[in-house]
Amino acid sequence: MNAKPQVLTIAGSDSGGGAGIQADLKTFQELGTFGCSVLTAVTAQNTTGVHGIYPMDQQAVKQQIDAIGTDFDIRAVKTGMLFDANLIEEVTQGIKRYHWGNLVIDPVMIAKGGASLLQQEAVEAIKHSLIPLAALITPNIPEAEVLSGIQIIDTESRKQAAEAILQLGAGAVIIKGGHSTDPDVAEDFYLDQDGMMLFLRSERLATKETHGTGCTFSAALTAELGKGRTMEEALFTAKEFIQAALAHPLGIGSGHGPTHHAAYRESKEKEVVHLVRQSSDLFSNGYAQRRY
Ligand SMILES: Nc1ncnc2c1ncn2[C@@H]1O[C@H](COP(=O)(O)OP(=O)(O)O)[C@@H](O)[C@H]1O
Numbered sequence: 675m676n677a678k679p680q681v682l683t684i685a686g687s688d689s690g691g692g693a694g695i696q697a698d699l700k701t702f703q704e705l706g707t708f709g710c711s712v713l714t715a716v717t718a719q720n721t722t723g724v725h726g727i728y729p730m731d732q733q734a735v736k737q738q739i740d741a742i743g744t745d746f747d748i749r750a751v752k753t754g755m756l757f758d759a760n761l762i763e764e765v766t767q768g769i770k771r772y773h774w775g776n777l778v779i780d781p782v783m784i785a786k787g788g789a790s791l792l793q794q795e796a797v798e799a800i801k802h803s804l805i806p807l808a809a810l811i812t813p814n815i816p817e818a819e820v821l822s823g824i825q826i827i828d829t830e831s832r833k834q835a836a837e838a839i840l841q842l843g844a845g846a847v848i849i850k851g852g853h854s855t856d857p858d859v860a861e862d863f864y865l866d867q868d869g870m871m872l873f874l875r876s877e878r879l880a881t882k883e884t885h886g887t888g889c890t891f892s893a894a895l896t897a898e899l900g901k902g903r904t905m906e907e908a909l910f911t912a913k914e915f916i917q918a919a920l921a922h923p924l925g926i927g928s929g930h931g932p933t934h935h936a937a938y939r940e941s942k943e944k945e946v947v948h949l950v951r952q953s954s955d956l957f958s959n960g961y962a963q964r965r966y
C-alpha cells in the first residue's frame with residue numbers, strides 16, 4: 675500500500691485554477707500528499723480578476739468538515755479564503771471538533787486584482803477565533819499590517835508587526851515579501867514563539883504571472899508539515915516550490931497568469947533559496963547561515 679499523508683484545505687474555489695482550492699490541491703499532489711477540500715465559496719475568476727463571489731451555506735461547510743473529520747486521518751490543514759465571520763466560526767469549531775493540528779492560516783483578504791475575499795468585520799473573527807489555533811500564519815505585507823495595526827516600512831517595523839501577530843496566539847508567523855518594494859530579493863520573514871527568526875530569500879523574479887503565489891506557498895507548507903517535516907524544512911521546501919513555480923511561467927490567460935505548479939517536480943535545476951537563522955535576542959551578535 676502506498677499510503678500518502680492526508681491533508682486538507684478549507685478555502686474558496688478559483689475557477690481560473692491558479693489560486694484557492696485548485697492551487698492547493700495541485701500543490702498537495704505535487705508534494706506527494708493526498709489532498710481533501712472543504713469549499714467556503716465559489717468565485718467566478720480568471721487571470722483578469724474576480725467577477726463573482728458565491729459564499730457557501732454555513733451548513734454546507736459544516737457537513738463537508740464532518741465528512742472529512744469522520745473518515746480521514748488529516749495530518750495538516752490550511753485555511754484560505756473564509757469570506758465572513760459565520761464561516762470563520764464554523765471552520766474554527768470544526769478544527770476544534772476533530773483536533774486537527776498543523777494548522778496553517780493564510781489570512782486571505784484581497785485578491786491581487788483588488789476584490790475583497792474577506793468581509794471587513796470578519797478580520798476580528800480571524801484574529802480572535804482562528805489564529806490562536808494556528809501553528810503558523812502566513813500574511814502578506816498588507817495583511818500583516820491589518821492584523822497588527824502596524825505599517826511595515828522597514829525591517830524593524832516588520833519585526834514589530836510579526837511580534838504583534840504572535841501575541842494573537844499563533845505558534846509562528848511568516849510575513850511574505852511579495853509586496854515589498856525591494857527590486858532584487860523576495861524575502862519572507864519568520865518569527866516564532868521561541869524567538870527564532872528565519873529569513874527566506876530568493877531572487878525577485880520579474881514576472882506578472884503571480885496569481886495564487888500565497889495560496890501555493892501555504893499549501894506547500896501544509897503538505898510538508900503533513901509529511902512530518904520540521905517547520906524549518908517545510909519553509910525551505912515551500913520557498914523552493916514557489917520560486918520554481920514563478921520561474922517557469924505557463925503563459926496562461928491575458929492578465930496575471932497562474933504559477934506553474936508542476937515546475938518544482940519537473941525542472942532539472944533547483945532554484946536558489948537562502949535561509950538565514952537568527953535568534954531574536956541575539957540580533958546584534960551576527961547570525962548563522964545555512965545553505966541546504
Ligand atoms: N516576483 C517574485 N519573485 C520571487 N518570489 C516572489 C515574487 N512574488 C512573490 N514571491 C514569493 O511568493 C510567496 C507568496 O508571497 P506574496 O506574493 O507576498 O503572497 P500573496 O499571494 O498572499 O500576496 C512568498 O514566498 C514570496 O516571497
Ligand SMILES: Cc1ncc(COP(=O)(O)O)c(N)n1
Pocket residue numbers: 685686687688693694695717719754755782784785786787791884885886887888889
Ligand atoms: C478563491 C481565491 N482564494 C485566494 C485568492 C488569493 O490569491 P491571490 O492573492 O494570488 O490573488 C484568490 N484570488 N482566490
